[in-house]
Amino acid sequence: MEGGTQQPTRVMIGVNQSTIKGYPNASISSRVAFDWTLAKIVRSNTSGFKLLFLHVQVPDEDGFDDMDSIYASPDDFKSLQRREKARGIHLLEYFVRRCHEIGVNCEAWIKKGDPKEVICHEVKRVQPDFLVVGSRGLGPFQKVFVGTVSEFCVKHAECPVITIKRPPGEAPQDPVDD
Amino acid sequence: MEGGTQQPTRVMIGVNQSTIKGYPNASISSRVAFDWTLAKIVRSNTSGFKLLFLHVQVPDEDGFDDMDSIYASPDDFKSLQRREKARGIHLLEYFVRRCHEIGVNCEAWIKKGDPKEVICHEVKRVQPDFLVVGSRGLGPFQKVFVGTVSEFCVKHAECPVITIKRPPGEAPQDPVDD
Numbered sequence: 001m002e003g004g005t006q007q008p009t010r011v012m013i014g015v016n017q018s019t020i021k022g023y024p025n026a027s028i029s030s031r032v033a034f035d036w037t038l039a040k041i042v043r044s045n046t047s048g049f050k051l052l053f054l055h056v057q058v059p060d061e062d063g064f065d066d067m068d069s070i071y072a073s074p075d076d077f078k079s080l081q082r083r084e085k086a087r088g089i090h091l092l093e094y095f096v097r098r099c100h101e102i103g104v105n106c107e108a109w110i111k112k113g114d115p116k117e118v119i120c121h122e123v124k125r126v127q128p129d130f131l132v133v134g135s136r137g138l139g140p141f142q143k144v145f146v147g148t149v150s151e152f153c154v155k156h157a158e159c160p161v162i163t164i165k166r167p168p169g170e171a172p173q174d175p176v177d178d
Numbered sequence: 179m180e181g182g183t184q185q186p187t188r189v190m191i192g193v194n195q196s197t198i199k200g201y202p203n204a205s206i207s208s209r210v211a212f213d214w215t216l217a218k219i220v221r222s223n224t225s226g227f228k229l230l231f232l233h234v235q236v237p238d239e240d241g242f243d244d245m246d247s248i249y250a251s252p253d254d255f256k257s258l259q260r261r262e263k264a265r266g267i268h269l270l271e272y273f274v275r276r277c278h279e280i281g282v283n284c285e286a287w288i289k290k291g292d293p294k295e296v297i298c299h300e301v302k303r304v305q306p307d308f309l310v311v312g313s314r315g316l317g318p319f320q321k322v323f324v325g326t327v328s329e330f331c332v333k334h335a336e337c338p339v340i341t342i343k344r345p346p347g348e349a350p351q352d353p354v355d356d
Contacts, residue, residue, distance in 0.1 A: 009218045036338075040187045040307045045223040129218045130340065154332060154341075160214075162308065162340040163332075 008105065011037060012052040012128035012159075014119050014149065017091055020177045024090030027178040028171075029134030033164040034095060037132050038102065046103045053095045053108035054122050056115040057088050085110065116152035123157045130160040136178050137165035186283065189215060190230040190306035190337075192297050192327065195269055198355045202268030205356040206349075207312030211342040212273060215310050216280065224281045231273045231286035232300050234293040235266050263288065294330035301335045308338040314356050315343035 015030040017023045026034075042049045071077060092108040099106040111118045123131055135150040150163040166178070193208040195201045204212075220227045249255060270286040277284040289296045301309055313328040328341040344356070 006221075009221065041219060043184075043187065043223060043226045045221060045226065048221040048223065160340050160342050162338050164338050 008048055008050040009130075010050050010052060010126075010128045011041070011130060011132060012054060012119075012123060012126065013037060013095075013132045014115070014134070014153075015053050015055050015091065015095060016115065016178075017055075017087070018178060020172060023087035024094070026091055026094055027134065029136055029164075029166045029178050031134075032166050032170060033132050033134035034098070036164045038104075042102075042104060047105075049104055051095075051099055051104055051106040052126060052128055053092055053106060054119060055088050055092055055108070055110050056118045057084065057110060057112050058115065059112055116149045116156075119149065119153055120156045120158070123153075123159050128159055130162060131157050132162050132164060135163045135165045136175060137168075137171070138175055186226055186228040187308075188228050188230060188304075188306045189219070189308060189310060190232060190297075190301060190304065191215060191273075191310045192293070192312070192331075193231050193233050193269065193273060194293065194356075195233075195265070196356060198350060201265035202272070204269055204272055205312065207314050207342070207344045207356050209312075210344050210348060211310050211312035212276075214342045216282075220280075220282060225283075227282060229273075229277055229282055229284040230304060230306055231270055231284060232297060233266050233270055233286070233288050234296045235262065235288060235290050236293065237290055294327045294334075297327065297331055298335045301331075301337050306337055308340060309335050310340050310342060313341045313343045314353060315346075315349070316353055 013030075013034055015034070016027050018025040018027045037051070042051075071080075088110040092110065096106055096108050111122065119131070119133070131153060133150045133153050135148065138148070150161075154161045154163060172178075191208075191212055193212070194205050196203040196205045215229070220229075249258075266288040270288065274284055274286050289300065297309070297311070309331060311328045311331050313326065316326070328339075332339045332341060350356075
């Protein structure tokens, strides 16, 4: 069925940092979504797939880490931006390294903005075969305060979307943490 | 990565009859979902996957085909039930035959009831790794009258769900047809 000229299946995976541990650690739900994709979809067929990792940095959230920084010149802001970007790069490094070890082709990149909007925009631009997004698996009450990127993508992304919920055993004490 | 003892990925696919052509023809969206699963997920790794085809027969809808039948004895109803079931079996035959040709393991079965409820119930019972459902890709106005099995399953099925929309080129003149 698979000829030499057939393109690999291009799977976009949205990944983010851990809300507990911060950069460069990946969130539990990102890791669960990635591991699930390898175990259940890619399996041994490493040449049949290409993984596209998208990390969206939220400008406001990132600013919090620099509450104690002093900004005295425009250059201080430039170095802040560099540091923010560097943290995102370290996050992506984890996924790219694991792909490299297994022998799966991949690409990874960072965008800034509202994750749900940016993911849907990037789907439109990159046109993956499908999108994998992790989910904390929150109840309806918890969702109100957290917002659910996965639900938005299922509705609005212009490609098939599969949402991988964090197994109950991997949820931290406060399920809003990730 | 894949040892001899590793279980194949079990993919449940909900399939139904065509609303235009009736039994034993599969709906366009069922065929699209099946073809997508083969092309984008299974690919050449035929031993890595097992496809589980579930067809849910809607009791009321099926009765329509027998508007001109005359029921004179309890046996007439029995034969009707047999005929209904036979039509569902012919629908499943299409998918099982194609899997057999490609060399993918599969199972297929029929249940009666409300498709969205039955699919979620069967997911709970069979515990597939994920569920694939086709979708006509209707707009919000059209959905009101048709109901969307896929949206219900995305919300309620106890496994990851991927919805495959019918490409615009394959939609009939009236998109409610399938």
